Amino acid sequence: MRLMRRSLLPLGFAVFAGSRPALADAPVALEGAEVFDGERRIGRATILVADGVIGAIGPSGSVAVPAGARRIDLAGRAVVPGLISAHSHVGNSAGAETGGRFYTRENVLAQLRQFAAYGVTTVTALGLGPAAFFDIREEVRRGGTDGADLLGAGMGVGVPDGTPPAGPMNLNDSQVARPGTPEEAREAIRAMARRRVDIVKLWVDDLNGTVPMMRPEIILAATEEAHAHRLRVAAHIHDLEQARIVVRSGVDIVAHGIRDKPVDAALVAAMRERNTWYIPTIQINEANYIYADRPELLADPFFGRALNAGLRAQFGDPEWRRSALAGAASSREEVAVNQRNLKALHAAGVRIGFGTDSGATAIRIPGFAEHRELELMVEAGLTPEQALRCATGQSAELLGLEDRGLLRQGRRADLLVLDADPQADIRNIHRIRAVWQRGREVSGALG
Ligand SMILES: [Zn+2]
Structure with missing residues (x-):
C-alpha cells in the first residue's frame, strides 16, 4: 500500500501560516x-x-x-x-455553483479549513482533481497550510461520454481520464501512479441506462494495473448489479451505497470473501432535499459556518424550496434503500468506511455532510459507537493509513x-x- 506514515517535521523547523498557534514545545x-x-x-x-x-x-x-x-x-x-473522509472532493464548487473552473489553490484550502472546523481532519478527494491537486497536496503535507490533511486520486478514471457526466457537473478534460481501451486505462493508471496518487478511482455507472457504462475489460485492466502499483481501487457505483461487477473485478472499495435494490446473500458473500470495503455515502441523496425540508437550518449557527452566501440565498429562495421538495421522492427512497443496505452489510460483517461525496457538487457541503452522515448511519441502525468506528479507525484502515484514525x-x-x-x-x-x-x-x- 502506498499510503505510508508521514514523518513530522522536526520541532522548530516548520513555519505555520495563518491563524495556527505556534508549536507548543511542552507536552x-x-x-x-x-x-x-x-x-x-x-x-x-x-x-x-x-x-x-x-x-x-x-x-x-x-x-x-x-x-x-x-x-x-x-x-x-x-x-x-478526528473524522476521516474516504470519499469527498475538493475544488469543484464555489457558492451555489459546481464545476472544474473552481479548482484553485485558494478554494481548495478554504474547503480544507471548513472540513477541519467540522472535525474532518483527513479528506480524500476521490477524483476530479487536475494537476494542481498534486501541488496542493504537497503543500498541505509539508504543514504550511491550515485545514484538513489531503489525500486523493488525482483525476480518476471515467468513461468517454459517460460518468462522471461532464455536462451536468461542468467538468473539464483535466479533471477526469476517460480511456477508451484497456491499454489506455493501464496507461492512465501508470500516469497516476507516477504522480503518487493515494488511491485509484473508477466510475462504474450508466446513470440509469442513459450513458455508456465502463466496460468490464476496462474495469479489470485498470484494477489490475493499480494493484501492480500497490494502489487500492475505489469504484463509484449506484446499483446492485454495478456493485456485483466491481466486486467480482477485484475492486477494493465500493465507494457509494447501493441504492436501487436490497443487497443479497451472493453479494455479501463475495464482499466478505474478498474483504471489499463499502462506503455508504447516504448523505449524497439527502443533500437534494434536507435544506428544503428544514429551512430552520438557515438560522442554526452550527450549520451557518458551512454556508456561503450563494447557498444561503439558494436555500432561502421559496421557489427553489418548492422545486426541491417536489422532486424529493426518489432521493428519499434512495436514502431509505441505502440505509437498509448499510444495516444489512454491517450486520453481515462487511467492512464499512466513511464518506459522503462532499464537495462533488455545491449542495454536498463539506463538514456538514459528514455530521449528517453519522446521524444517518445511526438512523440506519448502527450504534453511535459503530458509526464513529467507521468514521475513524476503519476509515483509516480502508485508506491504509497507520498513522491516524x-x-x-x-x-x-x-x-x-x-x-x-x-x-x-x-x-x-x-x-x-x-x-x-x-x-x-x-x-x-x-x-
Ligand atoms: Zn464522488
Whole structure:
C-alpha cells in the first residue's frame, strides 16, 4: 500500500501560516474526558500529546504526566479521533455553483479549513482533481497550510461520454481520464501512479441506462494495473448489479451505497470473501432535499459556518424550496434503500468506511455532510459507537493509513473535544469545543 506514515517535521523547523498557534514545545496532557479511541470506549482518560503525536493514553491516573507538561482539564467533555473522509472532493464548487473552473489553490484550502472546523481532519478527494491537486497536496503535507490533511486520486478514471457526466457537473478534460481501451486505462493508471496518487478511482455507472457504462475489460485492466502499483481501487457505483461487477473485478472499495435494490446473500458473500470495503455515502441523496425540508437550518449557527452566501440565498429562495421538495421522492427512497443496505452489510460483517461525496457538487457541503452522515448511519441502525468506528479507525484502515484514525501511542494527535458524549447521542458530535490536528488546537467551537 502506498499510503505510508508521514514523518513530522522536526520541532522548530516548520513555519505555520495563518491563524495556527505556534508549536507548543511542552507536552500537553488532556485530562478527564470520556474517550472513544476509534475502536472502543476507554472511559475517562488522560491523553499525553507531544511532537504532534500521542505519547501515551490510558485511563485517568494510569498515565504519568511529565513535569512541565501543560495540563488541560476536560472533565465533563468527550474526545473522539478526528473524522476521516474516504470519499469527498475538493475544488469543484464555489457558492451555489459546481464545476472544474473552481479548482484553485485558494478554494481548495478554504474547503480544507471548513472540513477541519467540522472535525474532518483527513479528506480524500476521490477524483476530479487536475494537476494542481498534486501541488496542493504537497503543500498541505509539508504543514504550511491550515485545514484538513489531503489525500486523493488525482483525476480518476471515467468513461468517454459517460460518468462522471461532464455536462451536468461542468467538468473539464483535466479533471477526469476517460480511456477508451484497456491499454489506455493501464496507461492512465501508470500516469497516476507516477504522480503518487493515494488511491485509484473508477466510475462504474450508466446513470440509469442513459450513458455508456465502463466496460468490464476496462474495469479489470485498470484494477489490475493499480494493484501492480500497490494502489487500492475505489469504484463509484449506484446499483446492485454495478456493485456485483466491481466486486467480482477485484475492486477494493465500493465507494457509494447501493441504492436501487436490497443487497443479497451472493453479494455479501463475495464482499466478505474478498474483504471489499463499502462506503455508504447516504448523505449524497439527502443533500437534494434536507435544506428544503428544514429551512430552520438557515438560522442554526452550527450549520451557518458551512454556508456561503450563494447557498444561503439558494436555500432561502421559496421557489427553489418548492422545486426541491417536489422532486424529493426518489432521493428519499434512495436514502431509505441505502440505509437498509448499510444495516444489512454491517450486520453481515462487511467492512464499512466513511464518506459522503462532499464537495462533488455545491449542495454536498463539506463538514456538514459528514455530521449528517453519522446521524444517518445511526438512523440506519448502527450504534453511535459503530458509526464513529467507521468514521475513524476503519476509515483509516480502508485508506491504509497507520498513522491516524485511532487514539493510540505513536499515532497523530488528530482529535475532537466535544461538550457532550456522542456515544450517548450521535448529535453531540455537533458540539465541538476544539479540533486538534497533529497535536495542536487548530479550530474552536462552531457557531
Ligand atoms: Zn464522488
